[in-house]
Amino acid sequence: MAAAIIDRSLTIPQGADITYAWVWKTKASELEPPVAKDLTGWSARMQLSLLDNRALLLTLTSSSGSITLSSTGQITAKIRASDTSTGLWLRRPLPARYDLVLTSPTNEVVRVSEGSVSISVQQTEGV
Numbered sequence: 001m002a003a004a005i006i007d008r009s010l011t012i013p014q015g016a017d018i019t020y021a022w023v024w025k026t027k028a029s030e031l032e033p034p035v036a037k038d039l040t041g042w043s044a045r046m047q048l049s050l051l052d053n054r055a056l057l058l059t060l061t062s063s064s065g066s067i068t069l070s071s072t073g074q075i076t077a078k079i080r081a082s083d084t085s086t087g088l089w090l091r092r093p094l095p096a097r098y099d100l101v102l103t104s105p106t107n108e109v110v111r112v113s114e115g116s117v118s119i120s121v122q123q124t125e126g127v
Contacts, residue, residue, distance in 0.1 A: 006113040010098060012048075014084045015122035022075045022100070022113055036073030041105035044069055046077055048098040048117050050088065057096060057117075058083055075100065075112065084119070094119060 006022060025034035044067040048057040060066040060077050068076045077100070083089075096117040102110050 005111055006115075008113055008115045009118070010115060011118045011120055012079060012084060013120045013122070014089060015081050015124075016084075017081050018079050020077045020079075024073045024075060024102075024112055038071045039069035039073060039075070039102070040071050042069050043103045044075060044077075044100065045103075046098060046100040048096055051095045051097055055088055057088055069102070075102070085122075089119070 008022075010020060012018060024037040024039065026037050027034050042062075044060075044062040046060040046067060048059075049055060050057065058079070060079070062069055066078050066080075068074075068078075070076075096119070097115065098117050099114040100112045102112055104110070
């Protein structure tokens with residue numbers, strides 16, 4: 001059940017909430033149109049790390065509620081303003097990368113998306 005990895009760059013606005021969404025679709029054959037993958041019972045984990053030393057910037061998971069999965073193949077990741085306002089985020093962490101991994105109810109692990117991460121540094125303080 002290998003999924004094509006979606007290569008997608010993300011721009012994260014530091015100090016603001018943002019939501020990213022993907023839809024996982026599969027094809028039974030080349031002649032069939034893609035169909036949304038039912039993600040009921042699956043779990044998800046997404047990590048953002050610095051490229052130079054792989055220091056972990058952020059982990060999002062379905063168990064924490066920061067990632068939601070649907071029966072229509074929708075994967076939604078929510079990054080909160082508070083996630084980007086401490087630690088390494090304050091040092092303008094560039095360049096960075098992420099990947100998004102799903103685990104099936106039978107423990108099959110699938111990397112769905114990966115890509116570069118850029119940070120739009122917050123200019124307004126104390127909001």
